[in-house]
Amino acid sequence: MSSNFQKKSTNVFLTLFIGFIVISFMFTGYESMKGQPDTVASVDGQNISFREYQSEFNRQIEFYSQFVSGGQALSSKQIKDFNIKQNALKSLINNRLSSTLGQKLGVVVPSEEIKQSIKQQEFFQTNGQFDISKYKAILRANQLSPSDYENNVERELISSKTTTILGKYPVSKNFLSDIDGFKQQKKKADIVRLSKDELSKMVEISNKETQAYLSDVTNMERVKSLFSERKPNLDQQETVEARHILVRPGDKESDADLLKRIQQIANQTTAKNFSAMAKKFTEEPGGKEKGGSLGSFTRGRMVPAFEEAAFNLPVGQVSKPIKTDFGYHLILVEAKKAKKEATLVEHQNAIASELLRSSKTEEAKALVQQIADEAQKALETNSKSKLTALQKKYKLNFETDIEINRYDGSKGQVFLETAQLNKVFANKGSSLERFETAAYITLVKTGPLTVTGTDKKTEDTSKSTSSAYSNKMRQDMIAKLGEAVSVKVFEGRIP
Numbered sequence: 001m002s003s004n005f006q007k008k009s010t011n012v013f014l015t016l017f018i019g020f021i022v023i024s025f026m027f028t029g030y031e032s033m034k035g036q037p038d039t040v041a042s043v044d045g046q047n048i049s050f051r052e053y054q055s056e057f058n059r060q061i062e063f064y065s066q067f068v069s070g071g072q073a074l075s076s077k078q079i080k081d082f083n084i085k086q087n088a089l090k091s092l093i094n095n096r097l098s099s100t101l102g103q104k105l106g107v108v109v110p111s112e113e114i115k116q117s118i119k120q121q122e123f124f125q126t127n128g129q130f131d132i133s134k135y136k137a138i139l140r141a142n143q144l145s146p147s148d149y150e151n152n153v154e155r156e157l158i159s160s161k162t163t164t165i166l167g168k169y170p171v172s173k174n175f176l177s178d179i180d181g182f183k184q185q186k187k188k189a190d191i192v193r194l195s196k197d198e199l200s201k202m203v204e205i206s207n208k209e210t211q212a213y214l215s216d217v218t219n220m221e222r223v224k225s226l227f228s229e230r231k232p233n234l235d236q237q238e239t240v241e242a243r244h245i246l247v248r249p250g251d252k253e254s255d256a257d258l259l260k261r262i263q264q265i266a267n268q269t270t271a272k273n274f275s276a277m278a279k280k281f282t283e284e285p286g287g288k289e290k291g292g293s294l295g296s297f298t299r300g301r302m303v304p305a306f307e308e309a310a311f312n313l314p315v316g317q318v319s320k321p322i323k324t325d326f327g328y329h330l331i332l333v334e335a336k337k338a339k340k341e342a343t344l345v346e347h348q349n350a351i352a353s354e355l356l357r358s359s360k361t362e363e364a365k366a367l368v369q370q371i372a373d374e375a376q377k378a379l380e381t382n383s384k385s386k387l388t389a390l391q392k393k394y395k396l397n398f399e400t401d402i403e404i405n406r407y408d409g410s411k412g413q414v415f416l417e418t419a420q421l422n423k424v425f426a427n428k429g430s431s432l433e434r435f436e437t438a439a440y441i442t443l444v445k446t447g448p449l450t451v452t453g454t455d456k457k458t459e460d461t462s463k464s465t466s467s468a469y470s471n472k473m474r475q476d477m478i479a480k481l482g483e484a485v486s487v488k489v490f491e492g493r494i495p
Contacts, residue, residue, distance in 0.1 A: 041089060043096035048089075052152075055144070057088040062286070095155060102158035109157045114150055117157060127251060137303060137325035182407035185425055187446040189404050192375045192387065193397040193414045194441045199371060200364035202394065205353040213352045223351045227344050230351075234342035238299060240310050241335040243274055243292040246284040248327035262321045262328040271316050274332045283327070296337070306331070371396075372434070372441045379432055379445045404446070414442065425449065 041048040064082055065074055079085070119130040126134060139149055213219050227234075247262045249255070269277045278292030299307060309322045310331055319331040357364075371394055378386035384400065391398040399412040406425045409416040416424070420435050420442070428449040435442045 041093060043093055044100050046096045046100070048092045048096065051144070051148075052092060053088060056092055057085065060084050060088050060091075065290075095159070098159040098162065099155040102162035105162060107158050107161045109154050109161070113157065114153050117153055118150070133325060140303060183405050184452045185406040186450050186452065187404055187424065187448070189399075189402050189410065189424075189444055189446045190379060190387075191397075191399045191402060191410060191412060191414045191416075191445075192379065192390075192443040194368060194372055194375065194394070195397075196364075196368050196439060196441070198395060199368045201357065203357050203360050203363050203367055205356050207349075209356055210349050210352045213356055214348060219352070219355070220348075222355060223348050224344065226351050226355075227342075227347055230347075231342055234347060236337065236340035236342070238311070238339040239296045239337040240333055241296045242294050242310050243278055243332045243334065244284070244287075244294060244306075245269070245274075245278045245282045245292050245330040246287065246327055247281070248283045258328055259321060259323075262330065266318070266321060266330055269318055269330060271318055271332055274318065274330075292332075296335075368441065372443070376432070376434060376443055379443055416442070416444070420444070 039047045040050050040053045061074060061079070061084060064078070064084065074082075118124065118135070123138065124130055124135045136146070139146060144152075214223065245262075245265060247258060247265070249258045253261075265277065265281050275291030275293075278290075279288045282288055282292050284292070297310075299311065301307070302310065303324045303326075305322055305324050306329060309319050309329075310333060313319050313331060313333045315333050315336055317333065319329070322329045322331060371390065375387065375390055375396065378384075378390065387396075387398050387400075390396055397414055399410070399414060402410050402412040404410045404416065404421070404424070406421055409421055417435075420433070423435075424431065424433055424444055424446055430445075430447050432443070432445045435444070
């Protein structure tokens with residue numbers, strides 16, 4: 001996958017409206033998150049719940065599944081390569097920051113506007129009218145309460161209004177012309193970004209150190225405390241891996257006719273041909289491409305009638321027609337995993353190693369600098385093989401031959417701050433810059449400056465430049481706000 005696509009897909013998630021929930025997501029539980037601690041992160045006092053994280057994670061899984069693997073389930077490696085777990089959390093944090101920015105600008109959304117926005121969303125409608133039963137069913141399937149969903153909608157409306165306000169920020173034509181000039185200044189770049197936090201997790205802890213740590217009573221109490229806090233995540237929940245065929249009622253189709261239709265499909269369906277039958281008959285959006293696959297899911301992920309049937313059905317057996325608020329289903333259970341309770345003995349070494357690692361700040365700093373030095377040397381000698389090896393070993397973000405311009409920055413996934421761009425473009429020739437912040441070390445190797453020509457300004461291009469400016473201003477303000485307000489991430493609560 002190109003880094004350009006990765007950047008675009010990331011941007012989709014940063015601005016994704018919560019209303020992107022559709023029927024297919026009701027049944028997508030690619031990786032069930034075990035347990036539900038109250039909070040996985042906090043932004044300026046606004047908590048992000050584990051349930052929100054799980055929902056965003058599943059939405060991103062569905063997105064990548066549809067656009068990258070043709071509707072097929074993603075592998076664990078793909079989830080890791082696309083950085084989906086981190087991007088899901090980043091999306092939620094940016095959503096909270098955007099809402100906070102709007103509140104600081106005085107943006108208010110009346111409750112009636114929130115209600116109207118929800119009523120206008122098509123997937124909550126039946127025959128063009130808001131259907132309260134469908135609304136509740138979809139929220140229930142996503143483990144959302146109406147108040148949770150209304151809060152999400154309020155945040156998105158605040159964010160949208162904030163963007164509109166910033167879009168009306170008055171700027172002169174000369175200023176827009178200068179911006180366009182900056183956009184024409186371009187360089188080709190190789191960029192390496194190292195996350196200090198991620199690399200600090202690679203500080204080696206010996207088994208001898210771990211056992212010595214656990215032998216101390218006080219340390220053991222800390223380990224027990226963390227284990228108790230994380231146990232809901234560590235417990236293996238009962239899971240089912242299944243496929244389904246959904247038929248939904250037509251505008252004038254009676255329940256009896258719908259049942260007759262699903263029964264006719266059931267008469268032709270076996271465990272062996274289930275995937276092919278789903279590709280032909282299911283009416284779940286996105287379900288045909290996946291052969292009706294739902295992946296694995298735990299209890300509480302599906303609507304009650306569907307859940308009861310799936311968890312009671314033997315592996316390899318096709319269910320009778322099951323009725324839910326969405327229509328009738330045929331279900332095939334392909335695998336089951338029994339519930340298993342986590343024990344302290346199983347996890348105490350890992351927790352002790354984590355606590356030991358967090359205390360080795362100097363070792364972590366040294367490791368980060370060492371890896372940064374190795375990456376810088378590889379850039380200097382143009383050793384792509386060395387950079388690829390470092391990327392694989394240390395999970396570095398490495399992008400090659402990426403176009404950057406002085407205004408927008410990189411077309412890849414790595415965001416470059418304005419001050420960093422100014423330094424990169426201060427040198428018109430080839431250069432290698434090293435930038436360090438509290439969270440990252442970024443290495444940028446560029447070729448010589450090129451300046452592309454500009455066409456005569458039109459009203460459309462002027463509007464486009466103005467829109468780009470307001471979007472960048474919003475991004476910069478959110479970034480600054482993220483530095484100014486308290487953002488806490490409780491990593492141990494995310495599997």
